[in-house]
Amino acid sequence: MMKYTNLMFLFLNSMLVAQAQNKAPLENTVVITSEEQKIRVYTRDNEELHVNVSPKDVLKFKAAGTVRYSDFGAKGDGKADDIDVIAATHAFANLHRLSVKADDGATYYIGGKERRAVIRTDTDFGAAAFIIDDTEVKNRNASVFTVSSGLKPFKLETIASLKRNQKKINVSLPGPCLITVTDSNVKQYIRFGLNQNNGSSKTDIFVADKNGKVDMKAPIIWDFEQITDITALPIDEHLLKITGGHFTTIANKDESKYAYYNRNIAIRRSHVLVEGLQHHIKGEGDHGAPYGGFINIGECAYVTVKNTILTGHRTYSTIGAAGKPVTMGTYDLSVNRALNISFVNCSQTNDINDNKYWGILGSNFCKNLLYDGCTLSRFDAHQGVANATIRNSTLGHMGINAIGSGLLTIENSTVRGRSFVNLRPDYGSTWQGELVIRNCIFVPANGKPISASLISGSYSGQHNFGYMCYMPERITIENLRIDDSGHPDNYHGPAIFANFNPEMTDNTYQEKFPYVKTREVMLRNVTTASNKALRISDNQVMFKDVKVKIN
Structure with missing residues (x-):
């Protein structure tokens, strides 16, 4: 029996x-x-x-x-x-x-x-x-x-539309649920550049309680006039713990093309703690296929990776969608369609400033990402993040790359990338919200000769990304030390903004898809090793209406 x-x-x-x-x-x-x-x-x-x-x-x-x-x-x-x-x-x-x-x-x-x-x-x-x-x-x-979770998802057939920042959905649920919504008739994140594509279906992910009340710490970020799919997955309430382990990947030797390996630990359950794990890589040669993240987190919420040691993957090149050579993204950490994901006291085995190795994190469609006490080569929000925090951390050669919305906070951290924050040009250099930089150190390009800018990006106004593009409405910078001692001879001092559009040299330039510029920048106690003053940008025309206030 x-x-x-x-x-x-x-x-x-x-x-x-x-x-x-x-x-x-x-x-x-x-x-x-x-x-x-x-x-x-x-x-x-x-x-x-x-x-x-x-x-x-x-x-x-x-x-x-x-x-x-x-x-x-x-x-x-x-x-x-x-x-x-x-x-x-x-x-x-x-x-x-x-x-x-x-x-x-x-x-x-x-x-x-x-x-x-x-x-x-x-x-x-x-x-x-x-x-x-x-x-x-x-x-x-x-x-x-x-x-994985043993809980069963179900369709929400009665919901036909949603609004940005909607506080409640009109449905009763068995308990807290992770809601995933898609409108396949609308394309967003229509990528520009060497890896150009036709975009992804409009999508969102959020948590609602048993009464349909939306957790406004991870709000609905898009209007959905129509919905082609909406699914609710009940959230596991108890914490599942995964501890220890010394993992070594013997790397593949496949052709260098976009054929990602996902031989990993895939986390598809909410409320998970990964602690004390190590991942190493051996056998990387002069070619190989890229990796999609040894710790791969997706379609879940409330996951913490803590006291974990990872390894950056060797960077390989291939021919991109535009028919030109591109370096392929390859990751040891990956987060997709996930909410409230934290990396705490994590580091990597190889040098965070060695550009032979690709940046360690890639993410898409996420909300509330956190680095706390981490020493890693990169933070990256690829197809958008709503709210992100980096604190008590050191970022290496690929720095902080982000597009998205809400509040982006960097505090008590050191950044050694080419800029302090790079708003990704391939997705419209957009951040619809605020940026706060507090008690930080910026070492441009890890001390190499470079004309430093705090915020980099590029926007021509001629490409449709599937959404309106924004710069942070308000930027607050407090207690920032810029170590620009290794600057080039023709250096005029660090700029707040890079030259986002060199073609915009006067007011006659027409943006087919207008860019909403920053309204104001608040500065307090910003110092430089070069003793040169912080400038607004090499592009005075583009940023002429930005108000800079010094306290």
């Missing part, structure tokens, strides 16, 4: 996994039986994974409240491929709500076969090592670990 009970639980469990993503199932089928035999993990000809655990062992594990990979036969010798056992251990733990513990001192080798280990319970990787070998991978899009 126990055999059939377990199988029924597993079937329901697997169905919830598949539906929660509204995509392909997250895991190969794991068939769990409980026959009077020893623990055994094996596969059938169709690669279906089976695990048998005797009734006696089931009771033993449930009494202990935890299972180990070694309990299910993991070798941990760094040679035998342990991914089937790892996946089976988590499947059993998920079924019986047990935590999972790796064996300290073990080295788990994970080869290129397609097998996802689905994590739904607390997992302690401890002092164990994991080798992820990407030299021969069957499916580069298959995550090694997926942190």
